[in-house]
Amino acid sequence: MKLKEAKFTTDFINEIKAMYAVDLKETSSLEQFIALGHLIKRYDADNWTRTSKSYRKNDDKQVYYFSIEFLPGRLLQSNLLNLDILDTVSSGLKNLGLDFEKICEAEPDPGLGNGGLGRLAACYMDSMASLGMAGNGNGIRYRYGLFKQVFMNGYQVELPDDWLRNGNVWEVRRENRACLVRFGGHVWLQEQEDGALRPVYDHTDDVLAVPYDIGMAGYHNDVTNTLRLWSAELPPSADQTYYSQQQRDNIDDITKVLYPDDSNAEGRSLRLRQEYFFSSAGMQSIVRHYFLDHTSLKYFAQKVAVHINDTHPTLVIPELMRILLDEYDCSWDTAWQITAATMSYTNHTIMQEALEKWPIDMFKGLLPRIYQIVEEIDRRYRVEKTPIFGDNVVDRTAPLGDGQVRMAYLAVIGSHSVNGVAPLHTELLKKDVLADLYRIYPEKFNNKTNGIADRRWLELANRPLTKLIDHKIGTDWHSNPKQLQTLSAFENDTEFLHQLAEVKAINKQKLADYVQEKMNITLNTSAIFDVQIKRLHAYKRQLLHALEIIREYLDIKDHPKKDVTPRVHIFGAKAAPSYHYAKSVIKVINALADLVNNDPTIGDKLKVVFIPNYGVSLGELIIPAADISEQISTASKEASGTSNMKLMTNGALSLATMDGANIDIVKAAGAENEYTFGLTADDVYGYYHRGDYRARTFYDDNPELQRIVGSLIDNMIPGITTEGHEIYDSLLQYNDEYFVLADYAAYVAKQEKISHDFNDVEAWQKRSLANIAASGTFSADYAVARYAEDIWQVPYNRILK
Ligand SMILES: *Cc1c(COP(=O)(O)O)cnc(C)c1O
Numbered sequence: 055m056k057l058k059e060a061k062f063t064t065d066f067i068n069e070i071k072a073m074y075a076v077d078l079k080e081t082s083s084l085e086q087f088i089a090l091g092h093l094i095k096r097y098d099a100d101n102w103t104r105t106s107k108s109y110r111k112n113d114d115k116q117v118y119y120f121s122i123e124f125l126p127g128r129l130l131q132s133n134l135l136n137l138d139i140l141d142t143v144s145s146g147l148k149n150l151g152l153d154f155e156k157i158c159e160a161e162p163d164p165g166l167g168n169g170g171l172g173r174l175a176a177c178y179m180d181s182m183a184s185l186g187m188a189g190n191g192n193g194i195r196y197r198y199g200l201f202k203q204v205f206m207n208g209y210q211v212e213l214p215d216d217w218l219r220n221g222n223v224w225e226v227r228r229e230n231r232a233c234l235v236r237f238g239g240h241v242w243l244q245e246q247e248d249g250a251l252r253p254v255y256d257h258t259d260d261v262l263a264v265p266y267d268i269g270m271a272g273y274h275n276d277v278t279n280t281l282r283l284w285s286a287e288l289p290p291s292a293d294q295t296y297y298s299q300q301q302r303d304n305i306d307d308i309t310k311v312l313y314p315d316d317s318n319a320e321g322r323s324l325r326l327r328q329e330y331f332f333s334s335a336g337m338q339s340i341v342r343h344y345f346l347d348h349t350s351l352k353y354f355a356q357k358v359a360v361h362i363n364d365t366h367p368t369l370v371i372p373e374l375m376r377i378l379l380d381e382y383d384c385s386w387d388t389a390w391q392i393t394a395a396t397m398s399y400t401n402h403t404i405m406q407e408a409l410e411k412w413p414i415d416m417f418k419g420l421l422p423r424i425y426q427i428v429e430e431i432d433r434r435y436r437v438e439k440t441p442i443f444g445d446n447v448v449d450r451t452a453p454l455g456d457g458q459v460r461m462a463y464l465a466v467i468g469s470h471s472v473n474g475v476a477p478l479h480t481e482l483l484k485k486d487v488l489a490d491l492y493r494i495y496p497e498k499f500n501n502k503t504n505g506i507a508d509r510r511w512l513e514l515a516n517r518p519l520t521k522l523i524d525h526k527i528g529t530d531w532h533s534n535p536k537q538l539q540t541l542s543a544f545e546n547d548t549e550f551l552h553q554l555a556e557v558k559a560i561n562k563q564k565l566a567d568y569v570q571e572k573m574n575i576t577l578n579t580s581a582i583f584d585v586q587i588k589r590l591h592a593y594k595r596q597l598l599h600a601l602e603i604i605r606e607y608l609d610i611k612d613h614p615k616k617d618v619t620p621r622v623h624i625f626g627a628k629a630a631p632s633y634h635y636a637k638s639v640i641k642v643i644n645a646l647a648d649l650v651n652n653d654p655t656i657g658d659k660l661k662v663v664f665i666p667n668y669g670v671s672l673g674e675l676i677i678p679a680a681d682i683s684e685q686i687s688t689a690s691k692e693a694s695g696t697s698n699m700k701l702m703t704n705g706a707l708s709l710a711t712m713d714g715a716n717i718d719i720v721k722a723a724g725a726e727n728e729y730t731f732g733l734t735a736d737d738v739y740g741y742y743h744r745g746d747y748r749a750r751t752f753y754d755d756n757p758e759l760q761r762i763v764g765s766l767i768d769n770m771i772p773g774i775t776t777e778g779h780e781i782y783d784s785l786l787q788y789n790d791e792y793f794v795l796a797d798y799a800a801y802v803a804k805q806e807k808i809s810h811d812f813n814d815v816e817a818w819q820k821r822s823l824a825n826i827a828a829s830g831t832f833s834a835d836y837a838v839a840r841y842a843e844d845i846w847q848v849p850y851n852r853i854l855k
Contacts (some may be wrong), residue, residue, distance in 0.1 A: 090288065240255070
């Protein structure tokens with residue numbers, strides 16, 4: 055949009071006056087942010103209205119991306135950037151004597167997701183709008199986001215994230231679009247006068263689903279799409295009906311908190327209620343919207359694509375069936391044909407413990423009509439497939455089995471497309487996790503490698519680098535990130551390489567200032583910034599990184615005169631509150647940090663910082679400052695990873711196992727520009743098949759490793775008596791489930807090579823440049839374009855070169 059600075063400043067001053075009835079100089083940064091947010095939303099309102107109108111007028115096919123998490127990060131700067139008014143607004147505010155950065159930081163960071171899954175959904179929202187695609191998000195408006203993490207005596211403590219305390223400036227409450235969602239009670243089918251069987255419900259608990267819409271502005275294209283988040287409220291009859299406090303609480307609870315575990319499926323009834331709640335409300339509003347402009351269901355699947363991001367929204371399948379059967383009198387076959395043609399599903403994990411399964415008793419009690427429909431899907435599946443594939447395969451893959459509703463199987467059976475999120479992951483789905491279903495439906499399976507929003511993770515998060523790149527190759531890459539590849543022409547331009555090093559130094563200083571202020575630790579910015587930021591999980595192996603720190607510490611202690619390349623090890627990670635082992639790893643790393651950072655003989659050579667409360671905003675600060683990107687999951691366990699892509703595009707070199715999208719990153723940037731090590735997925739599966747992994751052998755054969763692992767239990771690290779033993783036992787007594795000891799030697803060798811290589815600034819920056827140049831292919835714009843072409847069959851406007 056076009057905006058003159060003078061108009062903006064007048065509008066802003068008026069907004070402040072109207073909202074707070076005081077002069078600008080008396081307002082806080084938070085008030086300034088809120089007023090600015092409202093003003094920007096108003097600026098965008100035209101685009102938003104026009105976009106929805108034009109989709110309706112053109113009868114465009116709509117994509118609805120269902121995800122139980124959206125982790126958008128702060129929206130002020132990304133909205134300004136996408137609306138093309140970032141410079142005008144920041145300069146206007148500066149000329150009013152205001153601190154733009156402080157205003158941006160006053161915005162709460164909505165923690166409506168745990169990690170990669172929710173962040174992916176948010177990146178895809180940005181790309182759908184930026185591609186000019188009719189894409190909508192559908193999720194839950196959690197009253198409290200993911201807990202706020204603080205450390206007390208090195209232990210993680212969880213505090214509530216009251217992100218809505220001052221409201222959410224970006225949202226619009228649309229009570230007139232609310233729907234009723236039914237839980238519990240009894241249901242039976244009754245023959246109507248017209249002969250049709252329709253369900254009759256008795257004693258149900260009804261919940262009102264109220265949508266809150268957030269505009270998703272596209273990049274410089276005047277398109278604004280909608281992210282719709284649902285909130286649970288008392289139904290409108292509440293005035294006449296008596297609701298006990300218990301009943302009110304039961305309704306409030308549905309959208310009160312996000313489940314804080316992203317790797318263990320919680321078999322709790324509240325989670326199932328959350329899942330049905332947003333699946334049902336979303337599906338109802340989609341059908342209602344469709345019928346605004348259509349009179350028959352005939353074109354439904356041509357006009358609507360529903361995407362199931364991981365299994366949590368799988369109940370959209372039986373819910374659409376319910377609506378078609380019960381409310382539109384469709385035959386089963388027609389309803390099923392429409393449903394499967396509408397739905398598509400992305401699988402995000404191969405870990406058994408993360409696959410959702412619901413006890414049938416719980417499911418049936420909570421969702422009796424939906425259960426009847428799932429039973430019928432199951433029955434027909436068995437009837438159709440058993441003659442071809444036999445009892446065993448069909449029993450193993452049916453939606454109902456072992457007394458459970460198996461969500462992933464239901465999702466595959468009820469969708470026309472099933473995708474993994476990196477080539478290795480998709481292969482493992484076909485070979486292992488969903489192998490039987492792959493035999494039955496080979497045509498459904500495809501790969502869509504994850505992507506990231508470069509505009510957020512590079513253009514906004516790393517302004518100095520963006521400026522440097524723009525200066526070198528212009529700005530076309532902002533809408534066509536693959537053009538970053540043209541940077542490789544400058545790989546021998548030593549002046550440019552030194553400029554890259556200067557940019558990195560600026561970003562490291564900015565992070566160091568934050569760490570100084572918040573943690574009172576002084577970082578040596580000429581050290582290697584070695585970064586591992588992601589959820590704390592055994593398979594991600596923060597422990598392997600911790601062992602390296604112990605090794606470096608002992609090495610400096612043993613050889614005080616040795617010339618070492620200084621290191622700063624930087625962690626950011628939340629552990630699920632109930633994940634005992636992960637919390638022990640946090641405690642151990644914090645204890646190590648205390649030991650190392652306070653040892654005067656170590657000085658500047660080694661520092662360890664575990665920055666509390668990792669989230670999108672901290673990521674934006676840490677990622678541009680990274681020299682090394684630790685992507686060291688046990689091969690086969692990380693479906694794709696996306697922090698690997700964010701770090702790559704900011705010039706970090708990967709220290710990585712051949713897992714998930716690391717493989718594709720290495721291929722794109724060239725193996726000589728990364729540090730890869732360790733067991734491959736084939737090696738890991740080999741151990742599983744033979745059953746012959748012996749962690750103890752790796753330990754027995756390596757005296758250095760014995761000393762390092764031993765230091766977990768010999769009081770060298772103060773304050774970790776129980777945690778040290780627990781981790782020690784996980785490695786030696788319980789045979790090291792994630793192959794830490796098997797990969798140790800190879801990992802350490804690469805760390806030593808890094809310490810050596812880092813000293814050659816030009817060679818290092820040349821490899822950093824190779825990473826930046828190759829990173830464009832991991833832009834979410836391309837990923838979403840592939841979804842649009844191959845899965846959703848929807849057109850988009852932006853031309854990707
Ligand atoms: C990108 C991102 C993640 C995902 O990180 P992985 O290392 O791919 O697991 C998690 N949390 C936040 C806040 C992110 O921005």
